[in-house]
Ligand SMILES: Nc1ncnc2c1ncn2[C@@H]1O[C@H](COP(=O)(O)OP(=O)(O)O)[C@@H](O)[C@H]1O
């Protein structure tokens with residue numbers, strides 16, 4: 331805490347004509363929370379207007395002020411001179427995490443008083459994450475993945491990890507938890523979302539046959555069906571590459587919860603063309619790390635404030651009921667992540683193993699791996715063609731379609747007009763020239 335804060339703050343506020351009484355002070359790992367009761371007639375808007383100058387007078391940057399709900403106090407959040415780092419282990423060893431009975435417990439971090447914040451991903455039921463580069467998104471995503479790995483066995487949980495940057499998730503390759511290797515190629519990523527939608531529909535058919543409504547009821551009947559968590563670490567890249575992924579994401583966001591398929595989507599650009607209105611409406615739980623502007627904060631949280639966060643895991647969690655909680659993410663260095671994952675490394679690549687499991691004729695085992703391995707793990711001819719087609723991109727696809735079209739027109743013309751062209755009437759020759767010109771134009775496109 332800043333030395334002498336309890337006397338300095340009321341003094342500084344008085345300089346700006348803000349009178350009132352100091353309330354309780356809580357010292358946390360990232361900030362000191364100071365409660366303050368404004369005197370009668372003092373306006374909260376005057377405080378928010380002067381907050382940058384108040385911060386300057388106190389010699390710190392990034393002070394936030396908010397009203398405490400159902401209270402006459404306001405709360406100043408004043409950064410600590412030196413922020414603490416919260417080790418991931420300290421959260422996973424806490425009684426809150428150890429005793430959590432959630433289906434998919436994820437550790438978001440600690441609140442501003444240092445208490446662990448756990449949530450159940452299966453209830454969220456999906457999570458949208460935003461923040462500028464270096465704000466702590468990837469560290470956060472890793473801590474969500476690792477908290478799930480801490481609590482669930484590989485046969486009960488499978489991950490699909492999409493990582494266009496290629497470096498963030500590479501350590502998860504060849505893990506028993508992986509449904510397929512980490513996806514770094516955008517074409518494969520959009521195909522994989524199509525596969526997940528198909529998997530979701532397959533699961534609903536299974537539920538229908540066993541007369542259950544969701545995955546937990548299915549588990550109660552004695553079947554084992556793994557939860558699938560799909561994590562995308564740069565959704566902006568994916569949606570810019572292929573607009574149609576929005577359709578798949580929406581379908582999964584709307585319907586996949588009961589099938590046990592959950593999405594965690596992160597983006598460094600929370601602009602309206604990436605986080606569209608429909609995506610927002612279907613992903614009510616959102617976590618914002620520091621963003622570049624108040625407009626970005628509005629897009630992700632429906633309120634400003636995330637632009638004033640301090641970075642390095644400092645975040646605001648917006649939940650379905652509208653509550654906003656400031657959370658400091660837990661941190662685990664890469665070497666420790668590798669150590670944690672070591673016991674789950676598989677000698678044989680996971681997809682090959684899954685195909686073998688699939689071919690064994692035990693009912694429960696088949697149910698355990700409902701994932702359509704012909705498309706997800708070992709793609710068939712059509713899936714490979716679709717994948718190749720996706721990777722070509724719109725421009726090359728159009729070129730090929732034009733070539734094919736020109737070829738078909740040429741063949742039809744040859745077959746129907748060859749007789750007349752041999753007679754070489756003047757009209758026939760000119761029409762042939764016209765056709766050739768047309769074909770040339772199409773091909774040049
Ligand atoms: N919760 C945290 N606690 C401490 N340091 C953090 C935390 N989160 C991120 N950092 C620091 O910030 C750096 C960038 O984080 P990263 O997750 O890679 O950002 P992003 O993915 O948003 O670009 C990390 O290398 C780490 O040093």
Ligand SMILES: [Mg+2]
Nearest residue numbers: 467468498563
């Ligand atoms: Mg990152």
